[in-house]
Amino acid sequence: MRWVFYTLLVANLVYLGWHLTADRLERTPLTSSSPPAAKGAEAGSASSLALLSEQPQPGKAALAAPSSSQAASCTVVGPWSDSDEARRARIQLRAAGLAGRIEPVRVEKDRLNWVYLPPFESRQRALEALNELQALGVDSFIVKEGDYANAISLGYFSSAESAEGLRTKMRNAGYPVFVRETAREVTEYWIYLPPSEDGGAALADFLVGNPQASRSQSQCPGNARWEG
Template sequence: MRWIFLTLVFGNLLLLALFWQQQNKTEMAPVVALDIPANSRQLQLVQELAEPLPAAAPRKVANGERQPLCYVAGPYADELDARHLLARAAALSLSGRINSVEIATGEPAEYWVLVPPRASRAEAMRVLRELQQRSYDSYIVTQGDLAEAVSLGLFRNKESAYRLQKTIESYDIPAEVRVMNKASREYWVEIREVAQLNDRMRERIRAADTGISWELVECKSR
C-alpha cells in the first residue's frame, strides 16, 4: 500500500515537471528578425513628405448638389431662328428654352458727356444748377458707380461730344467723354434631355441651320 502511494506521488511530480518545461518553451519562443532590403518602400506620415499630396479638384456644386448639364444650340443672331429650332425640338417631345446673351462688339455707338461724380449730392446739385442756368439739359446720376455725376447727354457724333466737353471745361467744370460700345445679342436654345440627344438627334434638330453648334454646359436655373 505504501509502495502504491509513493508511485502516485512520483508520477505526479514527473507530470508537473514535464508541464512546467512545456510552458517555458511556449512563453520563451524565439523572435525571428526580418531582414528588410534598404530600397524597400516605407510608410511615411503626411507631415514627413517632401512634397504635399495633390489636393482634390473642387467640384462645382449649387445648393450642395451637382449642377445638371444641358445641351445648348447656337449662337443665333435672330431670335426667330432660335424659336424655329426650339419648335423642332418640341416636335420630338423635348423641352427647352431660349437664353439671350449680350455681347460687346468693341465698336463705338455713342459718346456720353458727363461731369465726374462729385463729393456729395449738394455739390452735384450746385453743378447741375450752374449747367441749367447756362441752358444745358442735364441731370444727376443717382445710382451705380457714377452716382453723384452730372450727365450732359449721349451723342452719336464724336466731334460734337468732345466739343461740348471742351466748352464745359471752359466754365471751370470738369467734364469727360465715355465711349459707349455697341452690343449685339446672341440667342441659344437650351434643352435638358441630355440622354436623348445623341448625334443623330442633334443633327435632326439643327436641320439646315449653318454656323450652329451644340455645346454641353451647366443648365441655367429656371
C-alpha cells in the first residue's frame, strides 16, 4: 500500500506544479509587434493637435481685426515725380494759406507681361539658343545682368492674352517659355493737408493752375508736422 501512497503523492505534486505554471502564463503579457498603448495615446494627441492647428487662433484673429478707432483721413494733392517739384507746389499752397506735408510713396507703374526663356547655364548656351530662335524669325534678346542673366527675352506685352498666346505657341514648338508680370517701381511725391483741411476754394484754384495734379483722400501719416 506504501507504493500506492507515494504514487498518489507524486501525481498530486505534478498536478500542482502544472497548475501553478499555467496560472503564471495567463498572467504574463504576450510580446507583440504592435505598438504599446502609450504610443497609441501619442498618436491620438498628434491627431488632436493637427485639428487644433486648423482652427482660428485667437491671437492672430485679434491682430488681423481692424482697430475700433478709425485713422484720420487727409486730403492729398499730387503726384509729383521729384521732390523739388513737390516743394515748389507746397510753396504755392502755403502762399494760398494751406499747410502741407510732403510724403514719398512707392508705386508700381507700366505693368507688363514678360515672355521669356529661363536663364541658361552659360552665356555660350544662351547665344546658341538665341541664334536658333532668330533663325526661326522670333524677335528675342539675351538678358545681360541681374537675377535673369542669360535668360532670353521674347518680348513685353500689355495684354495678358497676347503674352499667353506667344507662350503657348513657343511651348508647342518645344521651347519651355514662361510668362511673368513685371512692373516699374517709382517714387511719387504727394502733399498731405491737415485732417481738418479740405483745401476749399484755395485748393481748387491751385489745381486749375497745376492740371497735372489731382486731389484725393488717404490715411493721414503718423506723427505729422504740418508746415503752414
